[in-house]
Amino acid sequence: MSSPELSCIYEMNMFQEDKELNEDILSGRAFDVLLTLLDSKQTSENISRRLKMPNFSTQMYLNRLVLAGIVTEKKTQLTNGLLEKEYSLVSKDLSIINDLSKSKSSKQCENELTAHHFAVMTKQAIKCAGTHKNKPYQIGSYFMKVKLEDMEAFKHEIDALFDKFRALEDTEQTQTYSLFTVMAPYEEGGELSE
CATH class of the missing domain: 1.10.10.10 (Winged helix-like DNA-binding domain superfamily/Winged helix DNA-binding domain)
Structure with a gap:
């Protein structure tokens, strides 16, 4: 224990x-x-x-x-x-x-909770992909240096992709699919310098 x-x-x-x-x-x-x-x-x-x-x-x-x-x-x-x-x-x-957090700002605490919840759901999706290898799935990541304006334009493309994904919904089907995206500035430990 x-x-x-x-x-x-x-x-x-x-x-x-x-x-x-x-x-x-x-x-x-x-x-x-x-x-x-x-x-x-x-x-x-x-x-x-x-x-x-x-x-x-x-x-x-x-x-x-x-x-x-x-x-x-x-x-x-x-x-x-x-x-x-x-x-x-x-x-x-x-x-x-x-509200339980007295040592952190509520925004920092909220970010931590959201990240943890997102990580749990993503982990479950990856596990499901491993057990259903005969069905389409895509898991990948890429880290790079890039201009801010390029990322702002790319975010619009991601938003459009989500809209396209949502438009595929068919409530009569039994198979559920998930789509996760994480496009964000990255620093080890999550602390960003301005």
Whole structure:
């Protein structure tokens, strides 16, 4: 069991301490649990399966996040008479998570959360491409020095490509496709000089 999991189990009162809770959410497995709740309600078992972590650890994180007021718990009746708990974010807006940060500006925190969520979705798309090699996919990256005005023009082309991609949607189909683009100034660590 990892040290973040141990701290979650043995220091449940840490949810009262903003600094420690913020660090755990931004860097620990608690953040991964939050990300699984972004798209839909989930049970503890579903989250454990998606994150490949023990259900006991998942439940400890969920309990802590419920106590912190970030996640809500709802009991639902199953067909066989048993009760099941479903978890969801208290707010659909990620600002509820951003508010936990006292040491960073809200914009910096928002960027970190967005990057992490984007990375999780991209990782899933790449894994799916690997398991469906018989279907069309394209994964690549390229780093280069370039003029600002050329990138501004190229961004318009990317916008047009997204419009073309969206126009292909056919709701009667069963296969889902994703299109991710990341065109941005790049510096190691994400800190840019002006």
